[in-house]
Amino acid sequence: MPLDPRRLLLLRTVRRTGSVLAAARLLHLTPSGVSQHLTKLETELGIDLVDREQRGGGRTIRFTPAGNALADHAGRVAEALSEAERDMEQFREGPAGPLRIGGFSVAISELGAPVAMRMAAANPALDPHVYEISESERLHALATGELDLILSERPGADGPERPPGVVEVDLMRDPFRVVVPATWPSDAEPATLLARRWITTSFGPATRRHLERMCREHGLELDSYDIGTGTAPTLLGLVAHGLGATIIPSLTLRQNPSPKVRLSNAIADPGSRVLTCLHRENAPAIVHHVINELRRYAATELQHVPSG
Numbered sequence: 001m002p003l004d005p006r007r008l009l010l011l012r013t014v015r016r017t018g019s020v021l022a023a024a025r026l027l028h029l030t031p032s033g034v035s036q037h038l039t040k041l042e043t044e045l046g047i048d049l050v051d052r053e054q055r056g057g058g059r060t061i062r063f064t065p066a067g068n069a070l071a072d073h074a075g076r077v078a079e080a081l082s083e084a085e086r087d088m089e090q091f092r093e094g095p096a097g098p099l100r101i102g103g104f105s106v107a108i109s110e111l112g113a114p115v116a117m118r119m120a121a122a123n124p125a126l127d128p129h130v131y132e133i134s135e136s137e138r139l140h141a142l143a144t145g146e147l148d149l150i151l152s153e154r155p156g157a158d159g160p161e162r163p164p165g166v167v168e169v170d171l172m173r174d175p176f177r178v179v180v181p182a183t184w185p186s187d188a189e190p191a192t193l194l195a196r197r198w199i200t201t202s203f204g205p206a207t208r209r210h211l212e213r214m215c216r217e218h219g220l221e222l223d224s225y226d227i228g229t230g231t232a233p234t235l236l237g238l239v240a241h242g243l244g245a246t247i248i249p250s251l252t253l254r255q256n257p258s259p260k261v262r263l264s265n266a267i268a269d270p271g272s273r274v275l276t277c278l279h280r281e282n283a284p285a286i287v288h289h290v291i292n293e294l295r296r297y298a299a300t301e302l303q304h305v306p307s308g
Contacts, residue, residue: 003041003044003045004041004044005077005081007037007038007040007041007044008041008070008073008074008077009074009077009078009081010023010027010034010037010038010041011038011041011049011067011070011071011074012071012074012075012077012078013027014034014038014050014061015061015063015067015068015071018060018061019060019061020034020035020038020061038050045066045070047064047066048064048066048067049063049064049066049067049070050062050063050064050067051063051064097125097126097127097286098127098128098129098148099116099119099126099127099128099129099148099149099286099290100128100129100131100146100147100148100149101116101128101129101130101131101147101148101149101150101151101290102130102131102132102133102137102138102141102142102147102149102150102151103130103131103132103138103150103151103152104132104135104151104152104153105132105255106232106249106251106252106255107151107152107153107251107275108130108131108132108151109255110251110254110255110302111151111171111172111251111275111294111297111298111302112130112151112294113130114297114301115290115293115294115297116128116130116290118293118297119290119293126286131147135152138150138152138278139163139166139278142166142278142279142280143163143165143166143280145280148279148283148284148286148287149277149278149279149287149290149291150277150278150279151171151275151276151277152168152275152276152277152278153273153274153275153276154168154170154273154274154275154276156205156206162278165280165281166278166279166280166281167278167279167280167281167283168276168277168278169276169277169278169279169291170274170275170276171274171275171276171277171291171294171295171298172274172275172295172298172299172302173272173273173274173275174249174250174251174272174273174274174275175249175250175270175271175272176207176247176248176249176250176270176271176272176273177247177248177249177250177253177263177270178193178245178246178247178263178264178265178266178267178270179235179236179239179245179246179247179248179253179261179262179263179264180193180196180239180245180261180262180263180264181239181240181241181242181243181245181260181261181262182240182259182260182261182262183242184196184242184245184262186264189266190214190218190266190267190268191218191220192266193245193264193266193267194211194214194215194218194220194222194267195220195223196223196244196245197223197224197225197243197244197245198211198222198223198224198244198245198246199224199225199227199230199235199238199239199243199244199245199246200224200225200226200227200246201226201227201228201229201230201235202226202228202229206271207247207270207271208222208224208226210247210270210271211224211247214267224244225244232248232252232253232255232256233256235248236248236256236258236261239258239260239261240258240260240261241260245264247270247271249272249273251275251302275298277291277294279291
């Protein structure tokens with residue numbers, strides 16, 4: 001006869017509480033009802049699970065070796081059922097509760113906010129909040145539980161490691177684009193463009209190294225000036241006024257269109273960055289649900305294939 005999982009869970013409760021009486025109180029059953037279930041379980045198996053001399057009343061119950069072995073299995077059954085209930089909760093009611101996302105400006109406005117609002121529109125039980133804060137503040141807020149998810153950029157090989165207990169998941173690859181003043185003539189050859197003035201920032205050391213490498217390949221020396229921690233509007237403003245060319249991620253250009261600049265294809269592959277999300281280990285199911293939606297949105301709406 002197949003084992004009844006309800007009786008297995010009852011057996012587990014009896015061992016955890018130590019007596020039939022304590023288990024009956026916890027399960028809202030009568031002591032005789034608990035005893036009857038134990039007897040039926042023994043009958044189904046044809047094995048003694050408890051020492052009959054120690055059964056009944058409030059006395060501590062003693063399990064046989066078979067009873068202890070079956071109670072161990074019952075514990076694993078309880079864990080599996082609990083995990084199944086947690087997984088099914090999102091399908092029964094959908095994600096619910098507050099969702100706190102932090103990140104840098106472009107990632108929030110172009111990726112995080114649209115996904116959070118779409119999810120909230122489909123499920124009013126979800127309460128999303130988005131915050132634009134610095135990288136160091138985001139990591140601290142994630143560690144303390146003030147944020148559930150961080151939108152970030154995967155650091156380069158020489159970048160800092162993520163702190164312990166933080167999981168990083170790739171969302172999408174954001175290709176770089178070469179932007180030049182609209183007044184510049186079209187460049188047929190990469191060397192022609194590389195020989196011009198370039199505007200760089202301290203935010204993009206990898207981009208500068210890429211430019212320097214391409215210049216060396218063409219026997220040139222990079223002519224550039226660094227504007228420090230310049231923002232995208234500043235960079236595009238300098239390019240629009242003819243002060244030089246620059247390299248900007250596609251999503252940043254999407255947010256900052258300018259009629260006085262144009263894209264150049266003279267450099268076929270100026271590189272890319274990988275946008276990621278960070279979350280704590282053992283994050284709730286809602287976080288993983290949001291990550292799936294972020295990747296889907298990046299692929300369908302932003303037309304970028306998710307990285308990884």
